[in-house]
Amino acid sequence: MKLVLENCSVINCSHLQKAARKIVNRDYPDATSEEIHQHTEEELRKFIANEQTFEYTAVPNRLGGHRWFFSCPKCKTRVGKLFLPPDGSGLEHTYQCKNCLGLKNQSAAMGQNKVYRKVIRPLKRMKEISDRIQRGHLTADKIQILLDEYDKLEAEVKSCPEYRLYAFKKKQGMI
Numbered sequence: 557m558k559l560v561l562e563n564c565s566v567i568n569c570s571h572l573q574k575a576a577r578k579i580v581n582r583d584y585p586d587a588t589s590e591e592i593h594q595h596t597e598e599e600l601r602k603f604i605a606n607e608q609t610f611e612y613t614a615v616p617n618r619l620g621g622h623r624w625f626f627s628c629p630k631c632k633t634r635v636g637k638l639f640l641p642p643d644g645s646g647l648e649h650t651y652q653c654k655n656c657l658g659l660k661n662q663s664a665a666m667g668q669n670k671v672y673r674k675v676i677r678p679l680k681r682m683k684e685i686s687d688r689i690q691r692g693h694l695t696a697d698k699i700q701i702l703l704d705e706y707d708k709l710e711a712e713v714k715s716c717p718e719y720r721l722y723a724f725k726k727k728q729g730m731i
Contacts, residue, residue, distance in 0.1 A: 559647070561659050565640040567605055567651060569612070573624040576600050593622055600624065606640055608651055628653040675722045678709045685709075 576599035580587070584595055593614065600612050613634050614622035625634040630652050638651035639659060647657055654660075685706045689699055713719050725731045 559641060559645050559657075559659060561639060561654060561661050563642055563645075564657070564659065565642075567626075567638050567640075569624050569626050569636050569638075572600060572603055589620065596622070596624070606649070606651060610638070610651070626653075628656055630656040671718045671722055674716045675713060675719050678713045682706055682709050682713075 573596065576596050577592075579599050580592055580595040584591060587595060597612065597614070601609070603610065608629070610629070611627040611632075613625050613627055615625070617623050625636055626638050627633070628635055628638065629650060633653055633655070635653045637654075639654055639657055640651045641647040641649065641657055641659075643649065685702045688694070689702055694702070722731070
């Protein structure tokens with residue numbers, strides 16, 4: 557089976573930037589925008605994952621401040637996320653961009669696959685709906701719309717012949 561993004565560990569530069577910015581705002585409350593940029597870069601450089609350090613680039617934001625990106629260790633392209641393939645994948649076990657690793661989203665890699673279209677994609681959407689309702693903060697009308705969509709998807713999946721085989725394989729540990 558082809559390796560897809562969903563099977564890899566990921567680090568997101570915007571999440572790191574927000575965490576670094578909180579530290580900078582806490583430690584340097586009266587800093588100028590240039591000092592904030594400098595301190596944010598210092599905080600980002602402290603981040604190490606998989607015994608790997610990262611290079612960063614910043615682009616000025618039109619609202620002020622900067623947006624940070626990783627520089628892919630292999631191709632030096634500016635990217636927002638870096639991916640780490642799982643052990644045993646046959647790929648170098650370092651964080652790289654999805655192009656260097658040759659990764660695609662599962663939907664792109666399996667989009668023409670009938671089982672994916674008729675079973676896996678609807679099951680994923682059903683999980684998203686379930687998670688969204690459990691998180692709360694929705695109006696009764698929005699919950700009803702989501703529950704109707706869930707029921708429709710569930711009926712379609714259960715009436716699909718591919719689902720029986722998929723459910724059997726999953727139960728037997730074949731997937």
